[in-house]
Amino acid sequence: MQNLIDFFVRYKHWLLFLLLEAVSLFGLFSVDGYQKRVYLTTANGVVGSIYSAVSSVTSYLNLQTENQRLEADNERLRKQVLGLRRQLRTLHADTTRVKGLSLHYNLVGAEVVNATLHRSHNFITINKGEVDGIRPEMGVVCSRGVVGVVYMVSRHYSVVMPLLNVNSKVSCRLRRSEYFGTLEWRRGRSDVAWATGIPRHARVKLHEVVETNGYSDIFPPGIPIGYVMRIGDSADGMSYLLKVGLFANFQTLREVSVITDYAQPERRELEERVDSLNMN
Numbered sequence: 132m133q134n135l136i137d138f139f140v141r142y143k144h145w146l147l148f149l150l151l152e153a154v155s156l157f158g159l160f161s162v163d164g165y166q167k168r169v170y171l172t173t174a175n176g177v178v179g180s181i182y183s184a185v186s187s188v189t190s191y192l193n194l195q196t197e198n199q200r201l202e203a204d205n206e207r208l209r210k211q212v213l214g215l216r217r218q219l220r221t222l223h224a225d226t227t228r229v230k231g232l233s234l235h236y237n238l239v240g241a242e243v244v245n246a247t248l249h250r251s252h253n254f255i256t257i258n259k260g261e262v263d264g265i266r267p268e269m270g271v272v273c274s275r276g277v278v279g280v281v282y283m284v285s286r287h288y289s290v291v292m293p294l295l296n297v298n299s300k301v302s303c304r305l306r307r308s309e310y311f312g313t314l315e316w317r318r319g320r321s322d323v324a325w326a327t328g329i330p331r332h333a334r335v336k337l338h339e340v341v342e343t344n345g346y347s348d349i350f351p352p353g354i355p356i357g358y359v360m361r362i363g364d365s366a367d368g369m370s371y372l373l374k375v376g377l378f379a380n381f382q383t384l385r386e387v388s389v390i391t392d393y394a395q396p397e398r399r400e401l402e403e404r405v406d407s408l409n410m411n
Contacts, residue, residue, distance in 0.1 A: 238272075238388035239263055244288070248295060248321045248381055255279065255291040257387060265289045268349060270390040276355035276378035277301065277343060278387050289389070294356075295321055295381055303356055304344035308333055311344045314356060314375065321381045324357065326373040327365060335362050341375050350390070 241259040259265050261284050271278040271291050279293035280301075292299055295316050303326055304311035312328035326341055339359045345352025361374035 237391040239265065239391060240386065240388050241265075241289075243385050243387060246293075246381070246384065251297045251318055253293055253295045254282065255293050255384070255387075257289050257291060257389075258287065259389065260285050260287045260289050262286050264391060265389050270350040270354075271387050272350075272354060272390060273379050273384060273387050275380065276357070277350065278379050278381075278384065280349055281389060291387075293381065294324055294377060294379070301350070301356070302344050302346045303341050304352075305329065305333065305335060305359075306340040306342050306353075307336070308339075309344075310335075311346065312370070312373075314341065322377050323360070324375045324377055326359075326375050327370065329371040329373060331364075331370060333371065335359060335371060335373065337362065341373070 239259055241257040241263075243255055244258050245256040247253045247255075255271075255278070257271075265281060265284050267281050267284055269281040271281060271293075277294065279291045279296070279299065281289050282292040283290040294301065294314065297316060297318065299314075299316055301314045302311065303314040310329050310333035312326050314324050314326050316324045329335065337359055341356045341358060343350040343352055343354045343356065355378050357375040357377040359373050360376045363372045363374065364370075365372045
C-alpha cells in the first residue's frame, strides 16, 4: 500500500496532466459535433489504412498458394482440352470429312509425326499402323483433299508416300469434262504438281478442279486433288501438260485420314478371276 501511495506522490504531476487531458477531450468531442465528426473521420481513415496494409501483407503471403492452385487448374484444363481434341478427331473421322467420299470407305484418323518436303523422295510418318487396320497401298487424305498413299507399315506407325515424291503417280481426271490422266510431281514447289496424259481434244479451263477418277483401288472417285493453274503441251505435243495447284497444304499438314476400302478384297478377287480366265 505504501508503494502505491509513493507512486502517486512521485508522478502526481503527470497523472494530473493525463486526467485533465482526458477531461478536456471528452468535453470537446461530446459538446462540439464538428470536432466529433473530425475525430471519427480521422479514426476511420487510420483504421482503414491499417486494415489495407494488413490485407496486402496477407495477400502477398498467400500468393504462392494461389499460384499453385492456379497451376493445378491449368494442368487439369490442358488435359481436358487434349481429351476433347482426341474425341473431336474421332468424331470427324467419318465419310463427311472429305467431300465426295463414298460410303463404301472408312476413314482412320491419324497425326503427322514427321515429314520431309524438299527432297526428291519425300515421305510422311503418321502415328497409326497395323494394329489400327492400316495396310500398304491405302489412300491418305486430309480435309482439303488427297495427300498420298501408304508405303510401309509397322505396328503403330506408317510411312506415307505423298504427292510430293517423284515416284508418286495418282490417276486423276478433270471434274467438269471427266477426261483423265496421271498426276505426278517434278520436284520444286510443295504446292504444285503436273497432270499428264490429258488428250488435246479435251476442253480444259483454268481453275478447273482436278480430282481422283476411281480407276485404282486406292482412291474412290471424286476426291479433290487441286486446280488447273496453267495449260501447256506435253513434250511430244500429243497431250496437255497441266500445272496443278495442290489443295493439300503440306507445309502445315498435321492431321490426315487413311481410307480403308471394304469392297477392295471383293474387287481384287473378281479382277484376278478375270485375269486367270484370259490367261487360260
